[in-house]
Amino acid sequence: MKQLRWVGNQYKVIGEEVLRLETTLFEKLDLLDKLHNRIPVITSLKSNEVLPELIDTFTKYTDSVFKSTQIETNYKELVEAYKKWNVCRQIIAFQHNFKTDNNCPQCIICLTDPVSTAIVPCGHTFCN
16 A cells, blocks of 8 residues: 555656646747747848858857757656656556456546546547
8 A cells, every 4th residue: 555655646746747847848849939930030031241141140049049958858858757657647547447346447537537438539538
């Protein structure tokens, strides 16, 4: 029982970490999207003798911003945290299914109530 409480606590802690990493990733993606949206503005400027230098400077700036976001690292951390969270979720679901006597499938979101709804055509299920 002590181990199950530990798994439940890990499920909560890791879930909060997944949410934090996901929020951070979305913030970084938003920043990169804003830069990406500026590209047509820069490239549509009337050509003159300083435009190539402006494009080169903008390219260096965007490269610098991309490297500073460390988005690949953030994404890998998110994937690893999500894997850990999913393992905890599966352990809890297995234990709950083992403990209950009914043969009804359990909700994959709350892990306590029986499935009452299915989304068509993908087949995802959940409770009310």
